[in-house]
Amino acid sequence: RKEVEQDPGPFNVPEGATVAFNCTYSNSASQSFFWYRQDCRKEPKLLMSVYSSGNEDGRFTAQLNRASQYISLLIRDSKLSDSATYLCVMDSSYKLIFGSGTRLLVRP
Amino acid sequence: EADIYQTPRYLVIGTGKKITLECSQTMGHDKMYWYQQDPGMELHLIHYSYGVNSTEKGDLSSESTVSRIRTEHFPLTLESARPSHTSQYLCASRGGGLVGTGELFFGEGSRLTVL
Numbered sequence: 001r002k003e004v005e006q007d008p009g010p011f012n013v014p015e016g017a018t019v020a021f022n023c024t025y026s027n028s029a030s031q032s033f034f035w036y037r038q039d040c041r042k043e044p045k046l047l048m049s050v051y052s053s054g055n056e057d058g059r060f061t062a063q064l065n066r067a068s069q070y071i072s073l074l075i076r077d078s079k080l081s082d083s084a085t086y087l088c089v090m091d092s093s094y095k096l097i098f099g100s101g102t103r104l105l106v107r108p
Numbered sequence: 109e110a111d112i113y114q115t116p117r118y119l120v121i122g123t124g125k126k127i128t129l130e131c132s133q134t135m136g137h138d139k140m141y142w143y144q145q146d147p148g149m150e151l152h153l154i155h156y157s158y159g160v161n162s163t164e165k166g167d168l169s170s171e172s173t174v175s176r177i178r179t180e181h182f183p184l185t186l187e188s189a190r191p192s193h194t195s196q197y198l199c200a201s202r203g204g205g206l207v208g209t210g211e212l213f214f215g216e217g218s219r220l221t222v223l
Contacts (some may be wrong), residue, residue, distance in 0.1 A: 003167075036212075043198060043214035044151070046147070092137065095166065096202075096212055100150035107206065 001026055004090050004099035012105045021102045023088030024070045032091035032104065033064055033071045037084045044087055047073075047078045077080045111135050114199050114215035121189055122223050129184045129218045131199030141212065143198045144168060151198065157182055182213045196220070204208040 025033070027033050045070040048055065048086045050062040050071050061074040075082055083106045088099035112133040121127060128209075133140065139160045143151040143166075153166030157176040171193070172186050186193055196219045200212040 041219060044209040044212070045214075095153055095156055097143070097153065097167070098143075098151040 002100075003027055003092065003097050004088055005007060006088050006099040006102050008100060010103040010105050012107060013078055014107055015078055015080060016031065017106075018074065018076045019078060019104065020075075022070050022084055022106055023071045023072070023089075023099055023102075023105075025090050026069070026090075027090065027092050028066075028069060030090045030092050034089040034091070035060075035062055035071075035073050035095075036087040036089055036098070039084050044098070047086070075104075078104075080106050082106050112201055112213050112215045114197075114218050116204070116218060117216060118219050118221075119138065120223065121191055121221065123188075125189050125222075126216070127186050127220070129197050129199075129220070131182045131184070131215055132180050133182075134180060134202045135201065135203060137201035137203045137213075137215065137216055139181065139202050140176065141168075141171075141200045141202075142174060142182070142184050143200065145198060145217075147196070156182065165207050172217045189220075191222045194220060194222050 019060045035047040036044040037047045038044040050064045052064045059076045063072045085101040085103045087101045090097045115130045121164040140157045145151045151169035154170040155174040157163045163174050196217045198217045201213040202212050
């Protein structure tokens with residue numbers, strides 16, 4: 001079983017829609033989680049960290065549920081520029097393990 | 109912009125050649141990583157380092173080797189390249205304390221093709 005699992009998508013949504021991604025992880029000892037964004041043929045870039053209390057950055061909200069071992073990312077009011085692959089990342093013994101990514105396509 | 113650099117950006121070589129992919133960062137980060145990623149596929153951790161003279165294998169079996177003689181430099185070497193090594197190799201680093209911050213800074217990648 002993979003340490004970090006994501007629905008690969010693609011999620012195809014209209015502009016303005018709200019979309020949510022989930023990610024499950026297997027290592028209950030993991031301390032830290034993150035969401036990264038990767039554009040086609042580009043390197044990944046940090047989108048936001050994920051805290052148990054939940055955190056929000058503009059249109060993006062991230063949440064961690066330790067009991068169920070999943071993290072989520074909610075994007076409100078989707079923009080065309082949000083089209084990318086979103087990677088769930090787990091910090092496991094100082095290694096950063098990436099999920100396979102969820103592809104988001106926002107259409108006009 | 110992240111100060112982490114990879115060379116070469118693109119490399120096409122024949123089977124059996126020895127190659128070294130270079131990675132340097134000027135941010136003074138202790139932790140450095142090599143990931144392998146095929147087009148449209150996930151990133152796989154192949155090597156990482158906590159600091160000078162520390163190197164560890166990642167989760168994906170790799171025939172490559174790494175070294176960390178200086179903080180800023182983390183080269184990856186393939187002694188005898190094969191077509192199965194064709195892929196993109198991404199170098200990354202992060203700072204912070206013992207655990208490190210979550211932000212990985214990536215280089216632009218080295219795209220390797222072995223004929």
